[in-house]
Amino acid sequence: MVERSLFDALVRGVREYRSALEKALSAIGCQLSGRVDNHTAQLIIQRSTRTMQSLRSSGRIGYSIVDGEVFYPESEIARMWNQNYISDE
Numbered sequence: 001m002v003e004r005s006l007f008d009a010l011v012r013g014v015r016e017y018r019s020a021l022e023k024a025l026s027a028i029g030c031q032l033s034g035r036v037d038n039h040t041a042q043l044i045i046q047r048s049t050r051t052m053q054s055l056r057s058s059g060r061i062g063y064s065i066v067d068g069e070v071f072y073p074e075s076e077i078a079r080m081w082n083q084n085y086i087s088d089e
Contacts, residue, residue, distance in 0.1 A: 018066070035064070035071040045080045055080075 002010075036044070042052055052070075055061040062076045 038070040
């Protein structure tokens with residue numbers, strides 16, 4: 001168990017770090033991009049919320065969690081889409 005005040009301080013620190021990182025990247029012309037949120041990923045590869053969770057849990061798709069939201073690298077979404085694409089030819 002962690003005390004609420006300690007938890008709040010940790011969350012605040014992570015948010016401040018992310019803000020500083022975004023500012024530093026912006027200063028050199030970069031962004032935290034190349035990521036797709038969970039909802040968009042579901043629409044692209046036509047998978048349910050539960051299936052996406054199973055893919056993450058089994059290690060079959062790379063992901064990251066930022067501020068409690070799941071993001072996937074664009075390359076992972078493209079890979080999943082290509083693996084599951086069935087040609088009509």
